[in-house]
Amino acid sequence: MSQKTLVEVKDLTVNFYTYAGVVEALDGVNVSLREGEILGLVGETGSGKSVTSLSVMMLVPPPGRIEGGSIYLETSSDEKDVLLMDDSTLRSMRGKDISMIFQEPRAYLNPVYNVEDQIGEILLVHRKPEFLKNAVASLENKKKSRTFEANNYRRMLRSPKSLSTRFLQRFGSKKNLKAEVRKEVVKVLKSVEIPDPDRVADMYPHELSGGMAQRVLIAMALACNPKVLIADEPTTNLDVTVQAQILNLVRQLKKDYNSSILYITHDLGVVAQLCDRVAVMYAGNVVETGDVFEIFSGALHPYTRALLESIPRPGQGFRSIPGIVPSLIEPISGCRFRDRCAYAMEICQKVKPPFVELKKGHFAACYLYGGSQ
Amino acid sequence: MSYLLQVRNLKKHFPIAGGVLKRSVASVKAVDGVTLDVLKGECFGLVGESGCGKTTLGKTVLRLYKPSMGHIFFGAPNDAVSEITNLEATNPKSRRLRRLREQYDISMYRGRDLLLLRRKMQIVYQDPTTSLDPRMLVKDIVGEPLIAQGIAKGEEAKKMVVEMLDRVGLSERALYRFAHEFSGGQRQRVAIARALVSRPDFVILDEPTSAVDVSVRAQLLNLFTDLQKEYGLTYMFISHDLSIVECISHRVAIMYLGKIVEYSTTEEIFQKPLHPYSQALIASVPVPDPSQRKERAPLTGEVPSPVDPPVGCRFHPRCPLAMSVCKQKEPLLIDAGNQHYVACYAVNRENS
Numbered sequence: 199m200s201q202k203t204l205v206e207v208k209d210l211t212v213n214f215y216t217y218a219g220v221v222e223a224l225d226g227v228n229v230s231l232r233e234g235e236i237l238g239l240v241g242e243t244g245s246g247k248s249v250t251s252l253s254v255m256m257l258v259p260p261p262g263r264i265e266g267g268s269i270y271l272e273t274s275s276d277e278k279d280v281l282l283m284d285d286s287t288l289r290s291m292r293g294k295d296i297s298m299i300f301q302e303p304r305a306y307l308n309p310v311y312n313v314e315d316q317i318g319e320i321l322l323v324h325r326k327p328e329f330l331k332n333a334v335a336s337l338e339n340k341k342k343s344r345t346f347e348a349n350n351y352r353r354m355l356r357s358p359k360s361l362s363t364r365f366l367q368r369f370g371s372k373k374n375l376k377a378e379v380r381k382e383v384v385k386v387l388k389s390v391e392i393p394d395p396d397r398v399a400d401m402y403p404h405e406l407s408g409g410m411a412q413r414v415l416i417a418m419a420l421a422c423n424p425k426v427l428i429a430d431e432p433t434t435n436l437d438v439t440v441q442a443q444i445l446n447l448v449r450q451l452k453k454d455y456n457s458s459i460l461y462i463t464h465d466l467g468v469v470a471q472l473c474d475r476v477a478v479m480y481a482g483n484v485v486e487t488g489d490v491f492e493i494f495s496g497a498l499h500p501y502t503r504a505l506l507e508s509i510p511r512p513g514q515g516f517r518s519i520p521g522i523v524p525s526l527i528e529p530i531s532g533c534r535f536r537d538r539c540a541y542a543m544e545i546c547q548k549v550k551p552p553f554v555e556l557k558k559g560h561f562a563a564c565y566l567y568g569g570s571q
Numbered sequence: 572m573s574y575l576l577q578v579r580n581l582k583k584h585f586p587i588a589g590g591v592l593k594r595s596v597a598s599v600k601a602v603d604g605v606t607l608d609v610l611k612g613e614c615f616g617l618v619g620e621s622g623c624g625k626t627t628l629g630k631t632v633l634r635l636y637k638p639s640m641g642h643i644f645f646g647a648p649n650d651a652v653s654e655i656t657n658l659e660a661t662n663p664k665s666r667r668l669r670r671l672r673e674q675y676d677i678s679m680y681r682g683r684d685l686l687l688l689r690r691k692m693q694i695v696y697q698d699p700t701t702s703l704d705p706r707m708l709v710k711d712i713v714g715e716p717l718i719a720q721g722i723a724k725g726e727e728a729k730k731m732v733v734e735m736l737d738r739v740g741l742s743e744r745a746l747y748r749f750a751h752e753f754s755g756g757q758r759q760r761v762a763i764a765r766a767l768v769s770r771p772d773f774v775i776l777d778e779p780t781s782a783v784d785v786s787v788r789a790q791l792l793n794l795f796t797d798l799q800k801e802y803g804l805t806y807m808f809i810s811h812d813l814s815i816v817e818c819i820s821h822r823v824a825i826m827y828l829g830k831i832v833e834y835s836t837t838e839e840i841f842q843k844p845l846h847p848y849s850q851a852l853i854a855s856v857p858v859p860d861p862s863q864r865k866e867r868a869p870l871t872g873e874v875p876s877p878v879d880p881p882v883g884c885r886f887h888p889r890c891p892l893a894m895s896v897c898k899q900k901e902p903l904l905i906d907a908g909n910q911h912y913v914a915c916y917a918v919n920r921e922n923s
Contacts, residue, residue, distance in 0.1 A: 242784040243755075407873050408621075437620040437811060438855040442868040445857070449866065464785060467814075467857030471864055490861045508789045509859050510818040512841070515796075518789030522754055 202272070204426050204458050205231040205254060205296075210267035212249055212258060219527040223249045223262065225482040225534075228553055228561075229460075231426065236452055236459045238469040238490070240505070241479030242523055247462045250479070251428045254460075255296060256280055256288055271296065272425065294324045296426040297419040301434050303411035307403035314399040317386060317418050318379040324422045329382070330355045333374040346370045382421075390417045391447060409440035416447065420455075427451075428460045433468065445472055466509055470494060478502045481524055481534040484553065488560035498562040500539045533564070541566055574644075575773060575805045576609040576632065577652055581641035581678075583624075583631045587878065600877050601627040603829035604641070606904065609773075614799065614806040616820030616837065618813060618852070620874055624829040625809045629775045632807070633692050634685060638678045645688065645773070647675040690720050693766035697778040699758035703750040709736070709761055710746040716769040735764045738801075739794060756787035760794070767798065775807045780815065792819060813856050817841050825849045828885040829877055831904060835911040845913045848886045884916070892917040 212224040224246045231237050241247045252258050254269055269280040273295040277283050283291065300306045308316060321329065330351045337348040347370050353363045380399065387395035390413045403411060412432055419427055429448065433441040449472065451457055461473060469476055470490065477487040478501065486499040497503045504519045521538040524530060530537065536546040545565050553563040582603055589596035601624040609615045619625045630636050632643055644652050651671060658668040672679050677688060693716075696702035703712055710732055717728045733743050739760040750758055759779060766774055776795065780788045792815065799806060810816050816823055817837060824834035825848065833846040844850045851870040858865070872889045875881055881888055887897040896916050904914040913919060 242786060409873060438813065438857075439620060439852060439868070439870040440873065441857070442855040442865075443871070446866070446868045465857065466785075467859040470859045470861045471857040494859070494861050505785065506859075508785050510789070510792070510814050512817050512837075514818075516789035516792040516818065518793065519786035522756070522787070523784070 201232040201234065203230050203232050203270075204272040205229075205460070206268075206270040207250065207254065208268045208270075210250065210253055210269065211265040212246075212253060212262055213265050215261040215263065216527075221526045222529055223482055223526060224253070225529070225550075226267070226553075227479075227482070227484050229477050229484060229487070231458050231460055233425075233458055234452065234456045235474040236448070236461055236472055238473030238476045239460060239462045239479060240464060240466065240469055240476060242464060244481075244523055244526070245479040246482045247479055248430055251298065251430055251460060251462060254280060254428065255292055255298060256283070257292075290324070293320055293419075293424065294422045295424055296428065297422070297424045298428040298430065299412070299415045299419050299432050301431040303408065303415040303432075304403050304406070306415060307406075307411060309403050312400055312402050313387070313406075313414055314380055314383050317383045317399075317414075317421055318376075320418060320421045321379055321382055326358075327355055329375055329378045332378045336374055336378070347372070347374060351375065386417045386421050387414070389420065390414075391443075392417070408436050409443065412436065412440075412444055413447070416444075416451075420451070423455065424457070426458050426460070428462070430462045431464070432461075434463070434465070441468070448472065466506065478505065481529065482526055483534060483550075483563065485535065485564070486560075486562040488557075488562075492557070492560050498556060498560070498567060499535075499564050500541055500566070501535045502562075504538075573611050574608045574649070575611040575646055576807075577642075577644040577647065578605055578607050578632060579642040579644075579652075579656065581605045581628070581631060581643060582639045583627055583636055584639045597878055600829050600880060602631060603877075603880070605826075605829075605831055607824055607831060607834065609805060609807060610822070612799075612803055612805055613821040614808055614819055616816040616823040617807060617809045617826060618811065618816050618823060619826035620811060620852075622874055622877065623826045624877070625826050626777055628826070629694065629777055629807060629809050633694055633775060634677055634680065634688065635694075641678065642672070642676045643678045644675055645677050645692070651675050686720070690716075690722075690769045691771050692773045692775070693769065693771040694775040694777060695759070695762050695766050695779045698782045699750070699755065699762045700782070702762055703758060703765075705750055707749070708746070709741075709748055709750070712750070712761060713764045713768055716765060720769055722769060731768060732764075735768045736761075738798070739764045739767075754787075755783045756790060759783060759791055763791075763794065763798070767802065767804075770802065771804070773805045773807070775809065777809045778811070781810070781812065788815075795819065813841075813853060825852065828874060828880050830885060830914070831912075832886065832915070833911075833913045834904075835909070839909065839911050845907055845911065845918045846886075846915045847890050847892050847917065884914075 207227055207229045210224050210227040214221040214223050227250055239247050253264055258264060264281060270278055271280050273291050275287050277287055334348055334351045337343055342348060350367055350370055354367055357363055383399050384395045387398055392398050392413050433444050452459060463469060473490050476490050476493045477484050480501050486502045497506055507517045508519060510516055519538055524534060532548050533546040533551050536542040543565060551563045551565050553561055555561050556567050584598040584600050586595035587597045605628055617625045631638050655671050658665055680688060713732045713735060714728045717723045717731060723731055736745055741760055780791050798804060808816060808820055820837050823837050823840045824831045827848050833849045844853055854869040870889060883899050884897040884902050887893040894916060902914045902916050904912045905919045907913045907918055
């Protein structure tokens with residue numbers, strides 16, 4: 199399979215400059231996302247899953263700073279390295295080429311706007327000319343092509359940034375443009391299997407249940423048909439039955455639009471059910487990546503194996519990983535997993551293990567499999 | 572086998588105030604007629620989706636809420652319980668019934684009785700960040716039940732606190748620290764120490780591991796099983812994570828919209844669930860094995876509002892087996908053989 203790579207993160211380093219010290223959140227992360235696949239990014243709290251995904255959209259919040267590495271993103275613009283993009287390129291990239299859904303859908307929806315306004319906003323930011331054209335066409339159909347409204351739309355199409363447009367577009371009705379946007383909003387809501395989309399479009403976030411709000415967020419993310427979707431623990435706070443519905447929806451999206459999805463989760467069950475490939479993160483490093491079947495049947499890195507063993511299975515007791523996740527302020531030298539690892543060797547203390555391909559398409563960073571320099 | 576906790580037809584309704592006069596216009600029927608027995612020394616799992624009333628049931632059993640209706644017996648002799656149920660049916664106004672209930676039914680307890688009861692029943696909450704006072708030292712957090720109960724104070728209390736902290740895996744150094752100085756798993760250990768320091772018989776664990784990571788989760792679950800053996804505790808384990816419940820519980824009850832729809836031993840429930848809701852719930856759990864993929868969501872729709880639950884069986888709008896009788900009459904929780912209780916017309920023919 200020679201699939202196109204849509205996202206390629208190389209040696210990404212991110213630090214957070216806090217009062218307590220410099221938190222080395224990401225320490226040379228390598229991840230790639232291919233066309234039409236679901237990549238599961240697994241790890242515990244604080245392992246850097248979310249920071250990785252936020253970096254791809256250049257949304258790392260201060261006091262975080264991207265210190266090094268490169269992020270390649272397949273976009274419609276000329277610039278392909280996210281780290282070198284200017285603000286306006288970034289703005290047009292976010293939502294159109296790549297978009298994101300989050301863990302707590304209701305926290306990411308604006309409580310004072312209804313669903314139609316919020317989805318409509320994205321549509322108007324990225325696809326305004328399209329809607330203006332449709333609105334003009336519908337006015338022409340109604341034999342009202344010479345009204346102020348129609349002229350206004352034409353003006354907005356012709357010279358969207360001119361002073362006169364910016365002044366005049368405030369006046370007059372925009373009924374037809376709104377009607378076009380609403381049509382599209384309802385269509386998008388329908389595509390995420392929301393029952394009665396016409397009614398939901400008029401609802402406010404507090405009126406939606408958790409599962410419904412997550413669907414709205416997914417609809418919002420898909421409004422401009424991005425090629426890459428980042429899902430940051432989208433089902434963590436949902437019930438299992440609703441989770442199963444959302445997982446199904448994600449699967450359907452992959453099938454229908456051939457979109458690539460970076461799915462962040464800590465639930466290995468979800469990974470097994472949904473993903474094509476898996477990347478396991480620990481304390482700011484990707485320690486292993488590989489095909490989902492390979493990871494579940496023949497994991498190489500001791501951390502991945504410990505993680506798989508900690509899945510509760512009836513009649514076997516609960517196996518835990520000894521110790522706790524290390525602090526990322528002045529982290530330990532060498533391999534960051536070494537003081538919880540049963541196989542730690544001398545070299546693990548000194549040099550960080552390189553991330554190498556051990557089998558075809560199966561990468562791991564561990565000295566157990568040679569590579570002792 | 573003796574019962575530690577017996578709950579009979581327990582209801583907890585929360586009024587909704589409305590109108591100009593803020594009168595009660597409707598009520599949220601969070602727990603709506605629950606009957607269950609918890610055996611001494613077992614771990615009783617309570618499973619359900621969010622909003623089904625499992626936490627309310629737990630809090631009502633502890634008398635943190637006043638029940639709207641029903642009985643809760645805690646460590647009551649069996650003959651007293653059966654006499655009360657008999658009298659309730661035959662002579663609900665008798666003085667004997669009233670006296671018995673005041674003695675045994677903890678839903679009637681007040682004042683000092685309730686205080687003494689608290690020593691025997693404790694709870695560990697879901698999120699230790701919010702359930703521990705950020706301005707109290709660990710010494711005071713864990714020592715507070717001792718002082719409130721009048722069990723010990725001063726140096727003696729401190730000694731007991733240190734002993735308890737040691738038992739849950741925290742050192743003496745934790746004494747003079749605040750909750751925010753610990754990691755999530757350690758914080759939950761402080762909460763466990765606080766619950767166990769007064770040596771209760773019965774502990775409700777309300778989603779105690781949903782706020783911690785997978786690797787820490789196993790440590791806590793092991794701690795729970797060890798402590799249960801050591802102190803002879805009885806647990807009620809409330810959770811929405813079925814894989815944990817399957818591993819830790821002896822018996823499991825499945826709740827839907829304020830009612831228990833099925834309960835039996837863990838093996839029975841997970842190996843051959845009878846109620847369509849239980850089947851869907853268990854099938855929804857993602858199996859951590861990529862070769863066992865399920866490409867279909869077993870259940871559509873969402874949980875209806877507990878303000879106005881569906882008439883008849885509460886699950887009928889989402890049930891694949893719904894019949895006409897399900898829309899009219901509520902099914903009773905009946906033994907389908909082998910101590911496996913189910914409330915479903917499709918399973919229990921004699922129910923109708």
